[in-house]
Amino acid sequence: MKREEKILSDYLSANNLKFTQQRKVILDAFLSLEHHVSAEELYDKLKKKDYGIGLATVYRTLNIFSSCGLAQQRQFGDGQSRYEHEVDHGHHDHLLCQQCGKITEFENKHIEELQKEVAKEKGYVVFTHKLELHGLCPDCAS
Amino acid sequence: MKREEKILSDYLSANNLKFTQQRKVILDAFLSLEHHVSAEELYDKLKKKDYGIGLATVYRTLNIFSSCGLAQQRQFGDGQSRYEHEVDHGHHDHLLCQQCGKITEFENKHIEELQKEVAKEKGYVVFTHKLELHGLCPDCAS
DNA sequence: GTGTTTGCAAATGCTTTGCATCCCT
DNA sequence: AGGGATGCAAAGCATTTGCAAACAC
Numbered sequence: 001m002k003r004e005e006k007i008l009s010d011y012l013s014a015n016n017l018k019f020t021q022q023r024k025v026i027l028d029a030f031l032s033l034e035h036h037v038s039a040e041e042l043y044d045k046l047k048k049k050d051y052g053i054g055l056a057t058v059y060r061t062l063n064i065f066s067s068c069g070l071a072q073q074r075q076f077g078d079g080q081s082r083y084e085h086e087v088d089h090g091h092h093d094h095l096l097c098q099q100c101g102k103i104t105e106f107e108n109k110h111i112e113e114l115q116k117e118v119a120k121e122k123g124y125v126v127f128t129h130k131l132e133l134h135g136l137c138p139d140c141a142s
Numbered sequence: 143m144k145r146e147e148k149i150l151s152d153y154l155s156a157n158n159l160k161f162t163q164q165r166k167v168i169l170d171a172f173l174s175l176e177h178h179v180s181a182e183e184l185y186d187k188l189k190k191k192d193y194g195i196g197l198a199t200v201y202r203t204l205n206i207f208s209s210c211g212l213a214q215q216r217q218f219g220d221g222q223s224r225y226e227h228e229v230d231h232g233h234h235d236h237l238l239c240q241q242c243g244k245i246t247e248f249e250n251k252h253i254e255e256l257q258k259e260v261a262k263e264k265g266y267v268v269f270t271h272k273l274e275l276h277g278l279c280p281d282c283a284s
Numbered sequence: 285g286t287g288t289t290t291g292c293a294a295a296t297g298c299t300t301t302g303c304a305t306c307c308c309t
Numbered sequence: 310a311g312g313g314a315t316g317c318a319a320a321g322c323a324t325t326t327g328c329a330a331a332c333a334c
Contacts, residue, residue: 018308018313039299054316059299077217079324080298095266106260114253115275122246123280124237132272133257138265160288160333181324196291201324221299222323 004031004070004085011068022053026061030071036082036103076103076132093130097137104137146173146212146227153210164195168203172213178224178245218245218274235272239279246279 001009008027012019029045030037043058062083065071071083076096093111095104111131119126135141143151150169154161171187172179185200204225207213213225218238235253237246253273261268277283 016313020308020314022315052316056300056317057315060314063300075217075219095261095264095268097266098269104264104266106264108256108260111253111256111260114250114256115273118248118250118253119237119275119277122237122248123283124239124246124275124277125283126237126275126277127240128276130272130274130276131257133261133266133268134270134272135261135266135268141265141267158288162289162333164290194291198292198325199290202289 002031007068007070008065011064017064022051022057023061023064025051025053026058027065027070030062030065030083031085035084035105036074037084038080038082040080042083074130093132095133095135095137097140098134099136099140102137102139144173149210149212150207153206159206164193164199165203165206167193167195168200169207169212172204172207172225173227177226177247178216179226180222180224182222184225216272235274237275237277237279239282240276241278241282244279244281 004027005024008023009019011017012023025046026042029042033042033045039055039058039062042062043053043055046053046058062071062073065083066073069086072086074082074084076082076094092105092107095106096102097104112129115126115129146169147166150165151161153159154165167188168184171184175184175187181197181200181204184204185195185197188195188200204213204215207225208215211228214228216224216226218224218236234247234249237248238244239246254271257268257271
C-alpha cells in the first residue's frame with residue numbers, strides 16, 4: 001500500500017470515516033496530477049474515465065486530504081483554490097507568472113530564518129507562511 | 143484637495159470617467175477606515191450614513207481605486223478580498239493571527255533582497271510579492 | 285445633450301449542503 | 310444493520326453584469 005494511502009486510511013479509521021472506492025480513485029488521480037490542481041481540474045480528469053464521481057465528492061474529498069495533511073490548500077488570487085501534495089514534498093514557496101500562469105517552486109532557508117526573526121520581534125508565534133513572487137517567467141520575460 | 147482625491151480625479155479625467163458624488167463619498171469612507179477593509183465592511187459603513195449607495199457601486203469603485211493605485215487588493219484566504227490604502231503607506235507584508243484575525247504589518251529589507259536573488263536565480267522578473275506569516279498574535283499566544 | 289454611472293435585481297463562478305439512496309464495515 | 314458517503318440539484322457567498330433611470334461634463 002502506498003504511503004499516502006496509508007495516511008488516508010489511518011486518518012479515516014481514526015475518525016470513524018470510510019475508505020470508499022471514490023476516495024481511493026480521487027487519491028490516485030490527485031497524486032498522478034501535477035501540483036497546484038484545482039477541484040475542477042481533478043473532476044475533469046475523473047470525468048474522462050467515466051467513474052461517475054460528482055464534483056461535490058471531489059470537494060469533500062479534497063477537504064479530507066487537507067485535514068489529514070495529504071494536501072495543502074492555496075489561493076493564488078484567481079478565484080479558485082488549488083491543492084498541492086504535501087507528502088514527500090517539503091515546504092516551499094512560489095514564483096508566479098502573470099502572463100502565462102506558470103508556477104515555479106523555490107525554497108530559501110535564509111528567508112525563512114529572517115521570517116522567524118520578524119515574528120519574534122512582533123511577539124507572534126508563527127506556524128506557517130506563504131510567500132509569492134509575482135512577475136514574468138523566463139519565457140514571457142524575453 | 144486631498145492628495146488621494148487628486149490622484150483619483152486625474153485618473154478619472156485621463157480615462158473619460160466622471161468624478162461622481164458616490165466616488166467621492168466612497169473615497170472618504172475608504173480613507174477613514176483602517177487598512178484591510180472588505181467591500182462589505184465599506185458598504186456597511188456607508189449604509190449607516192444613508193447615502194443610498196449600492197454594494198455594486200462599492201465594488202466598482204474599489205476596482206477603480208485598484209486601477210489608479212489608490213488601493214491594493216489582497217486575499218488572505220477567508221473567501222473575500224480586502225483592500226488597503228497604498229498612498230502614504232509603502233510596501234509591507236503581514237502577520238496574521240489565526241485565532242482573533244488580527245493583522246500586523248511589517249517590513250524587512252533584507253528579506254526583499256533575498257527574494258530578488260531567488261527570482262534572478264530562476265530567471266524570473268518580479269514586480270510584486272506577497273508574504274504572509276500565519277500564527278498567533280501576542281495576546282492569543284499567551 | 286450625450287455618454288457614463290447608478291441602484292437594483294438577476295446572473296455568475298466557486299464551493300457547500302440537503303436529501304434520498306447506496307455502500308462500507 | 311446502520312451510520313457514514315454519494316450524486317444530484319439546490320443553496321450559499323462574494324463579486325459582476327444588464328438595464329432603465331439619473332447624472333456629470
